[in-house]
Amino acid sequence: MTAPATPASSPATAGERPGVRMARSRRNAELSLLLLAMALVAAYGAMVEAKVLDTVTPGFWVPAATLTAVFLGVHLVIRFLAPFADPALLPAVALLNGLGVGFLRRLDLAKAAPEERADLAIFAGIGGRQLAWTLISVVLAAGLLALMRDHRSVSRYAYTLGLAGIVLVMLPAVLPPSISEINGAKLWVRIGSFSIQPGEFAKLALLVFFAYYLVRKREVLSLASHRFLGIDFPRGRDLGPVLVVWAISLLVLVFEKDLGTSLLYFGMFVATVYIATERVSWLLIGLVLFFGGAYLAYVLGDAVGGPFANFYLRAQIWLDPFAQPYDDGYQLVQGLLALGSGGLFGAGPGGGQPLLLPEVQNDFIFAGIGEEIGLFGLSALLVIYLLIVERGLRAALAVRDSFGKLLAGGLAFTLALQVFVIVGGISKLIPLTGQTTPFLSAGGSSLMANWLLIAVLLRVSDAGRRPVDGVGGRVTRPSGPPEQLHGAPTEVIKP
Amino acid sequence: MITVARFGFLVLLWIFVFTVVGVIRRDLFAGARSGRLVAAPRMVGASTGQATAKPAKVKRGRAAHQLVVTAGQLAGTRITLGEAQITIGRAEDSTLVITDDYASARHARLVPRDGQWFVEDLGSTNGTYLDRAKVTGPTPVPLGVPIRIGRTSLELRP
Numbered sequence: 046m047t048a049p050a051t052p053a054s055s056p057a058t059a060g061e062r063p064g065v066r067m068a069r070s071r072r073n074a075e076l077s078l079l080l081l082a083m084a085l086v087a088a089y090g091a092m093v094e095a096k097v098l099d100t101v102t103p104g105f106w107v108p109a110a111t112l113t114a115v116f117l118g119v120h121l122v123i124r125f126l127a128p129f130a131d132p133a134l135l136p137a138v139a140l141l142n143g144l145g146v147g148f149l150r151r152l153d154l155a156k157a158a159p160e161e162r163a164d165l166a167i168f169a170g171i172g173g174r175q176l177a178w179t180l181i182s183v184v185l186a187a188g189l190l191a192l193m194r195d196h197r198s199v200s201r202y203a204y205t206l207g208l209a210g211i212v213l214v215m216l217p218a219v220l221p222p223s224i225s226e227i228n229g230a231k232l233w234v235r236i237g238s239f240s241i242q243p244g245e246f247a248k249l250a251l252l253v254f255f256a257y258y259l260v261r262k263r264e265v266l267s268l269a270s271h272r273f274l275g276i277d278f279p280r281g282r283d284l285g286p287v288l289v290v291w292a293i294s295l296l297v298l299v300f301e302k303d304l305g306t307s308l309l310y311f312g313m314f315v316a317t318v319y320i321a322t323e324r325v326s327w328l329l330i331g332l333v334l335f336f337g338g339a340y341l342a343y344v345l346g347d348a349v350g351g352p353f354a355n356f357y358l359r360a361q362i363w364l365d366p367f368a369q370p371y372d373d374g375y376q377l378v379q380g381l382l383a384l385g386s387g388g389l390f391g392a393g394p395g396g397g398q399p400l401l402l403p404e405v406q407n408d409f410i411f412a413g414i415g416e417e418i419g420l421f422g423l424s425a426l427l428v429i430y431l432l433i434v435e436r437g438l439r440a441a442l443a444v445r446d447s448f449g450k451l452l453a454g455g456l457a458f459t460l461a462l463q464v465f466v467i468v469g470g471i472s473k474l475i476p477l478t479g480q481t482t483p484f485l486s487a488g489g490s491s492l493m494a495n496w497l498l499i500a501v502l503l504r505v506s507d508a509g510r511r512p513v514d515g516v517g518g519r520v521t522r523p524s525g526p527p528e529q530l531h532g533a534p535t536e537v538i539k540p
Numbered sequence: 541m542i543t544v545a546r547f548g549f550l551v552l553l554w555i556f557v558f559t560v561v562g563v564i565r566r567d568l569f570a571g572a573r574s575g576r577l578v579a580a581p582r583m584v585g586a587s588t589g590q591a592t593a594k595p596a597k598v599k600r601g602r603a604a605h606q607l608v609v610t611a612g613q614l615a616g617t618r619i620t621l622g623e624a625q626i627t628i629g630r631a632e633d634s635t636l637v638i639t640d641d642y643a644s645a646r647h648a649r650l651v652p653r654d655g656q657w658f659v660e661d662l663g664s665t666n667g668t669y670l671d672r673a674k675v676t677g678p679t680p681v682p683l684g685v686p687i688r689i690g691r692t693s694l695e696l697r698p
Binding site (some may be wrong): 071074078081082084085088089091094095132133136137140274365390391393396416419421422425426428429432436445 | 547548566567622669
């Protein structure tokens with residue numbers, strides 16, 4: 046227990062006056078974790094080749110090495126721009142991203158004709174594309190870290206971002222289906238062969254707005270209330286904004302035919318309201334509204350059809366996927382079979398039959414990976430997600446201003462909810478909806494948006510863990526009115 | 541061989557998870573040790589001969605750790621005291637924003653100096669009172685003595 050006293054990692058603090066929090070940036074821990082993660086990615090690549098090609102090609106390490114170089118770049122950026130950021134975030138995300146790239150390359154190998162497999166270029170196919178997307182996303186994330194030196198500065202653009210978020214959400218809904226519809230869900234904007242999913246970025250923009258709005262309104266929302274059945278319920282007129290967001294998310298459900306996205310927006314808002322007000326009643330109201338809305342959509346889909354039909358169909362598949370195993374339920378059934386045949390320990394990387402799964406590179410990547418690494422491996426991946434989310438919430442606890450708290454808490458929760466929605470859908474816990482699996486799925490929009498999210502979390506955690514007396518040679522307080530506290534920890538307890 | 545590699549990979553995956561948990565755990569302990577201004581377990585500092593990095597201010601007896609609003613609209617609000625000053629007033633960027641008709645935009649501030657908190661009036665219209673006495677210059681605030689600003693009362697608590 047005495048081990049972590051104060052190793053030599055923080056010589057800068059040696060000359061500090063006593064009483065100052067011993068600040069340790071933990072960047073070296075991050076570096077070694079990152080190298081361990083990349084070793085795992087390389088091992089995964091080698092095992093895939095050993096299984097699929099029966100030999101390990103001399104170039105098996107190239108994708109892993111490329112990723113390592115890219116992530117080491119981010120690591121350096123963090124070292125200089127956010128030296129006190131959380132050490133666990135980057136390696137955990139890097140591992141998921143790396144395994145995603147590895148699995149997509151494995152799909153490329155499986156798709157290629159057997160005789161061509163050995164010659165398959167490393168940067169070809171969806172694996173190579175994902176590698177390129179990773180590079181772009183990571184550069185964007187580093188750029189965000191460089192631009193946003195203080196997370197509070199984004200609150201200045203809160204209304205702009207909120208508007209942009211709503212536009213991004215609505216864009217696919219109003220565009221004609223030929224541009225925006227893929228597989229029955231209208232979530233895309235396609236320009237030529239290039240398609241982006243604006244909703245992924247809308248998440249971030251809306252969350253900044255929510256956080257800003259709630260920082261201003263939290264008093265009203267949390268103090269003005271009346272008590273009923275031992276729970277404090279908000280006043281009717283304060284329900285306005287939550288009803289608006291609910292309506293928007295229902296519209297998304299109806300016009301974009303996507304339950305997952307709508308659940309994501311609504312859950313995000315309810316969670317941030319809850320974090321802001323500490324009122325359980327908001328959670329209850331949120332759950333009741335969402336389940337009520339979903340049930341209504343289900344009933345309407347049965348009776349009226351039209352825009353609700355898609356949701357009704359998905360709910361039907363969820364209730365009984367084996368009713369039409371070769372038809373509507375095919376995807377879910379194949380996913381369940383993949384997970385089942387993976388069993389506890391899986392078929393080993395490269396040993397499964399992922400090509401039987403429709404959309405395995407995308408929505409069903411978790412089932413595809415699960416077939417090969419089994420429950421044992423999947424739970425490791427889930428724990429890694431859990432750790433990322435935990436570090437995000439931790440950053441929210443540590444940071445001293447309410448905007449940062451809400452931003453980090455909301456982002457961490459959003460990530461958790463997204464993982465829940467897709468993994469829950471694949472494992473038939475909830476109706477399946479097309480969400481991307483963060484960091485694993487093929488696709489640039491999702492990867493970029495999630496890396497930006499991580500960049501924000503890194504920035505907030507840096508602010509939270511940075512010692513007050515500016516260690517590290519940089520004046521941490523801006524000049525100007527000194528210590529004009531947005532900053533001191535303010536906790537409001539229930540009066 | 542492949543079977544060994546297969547299980548080896550899974551084990552490695554979990555080793556990674558536990559290494560991350562280990563890093564986080566260390567982090568938690570480091571935070572807990574320094575976040576609260578309590579003395580480290582005596583064994584640690586003494587046995588290794590390290591210069592104790594623990595604050596001398598703790599020795600002065602009970603230090604204030606919280607600022608509690610005891611009367612007024614914000615009654616029940618609690619602010620955990622750190623090393624930064626606390627500004628009080630109606631201005632939105634105050635640490636404690638009080639919506640009191642008798643408070644000025646920048647009414648008063650609490651400043652820590654060597655473990656003792658001082659209250660200082662910032663030229664408010666209606667004045668700041670420490671118990672019954674009007675605050676004119678920086679005045680040390682003992683624990684449990686009310687600071688009155690308009691209808692609001694504040695106290696330092698350990």
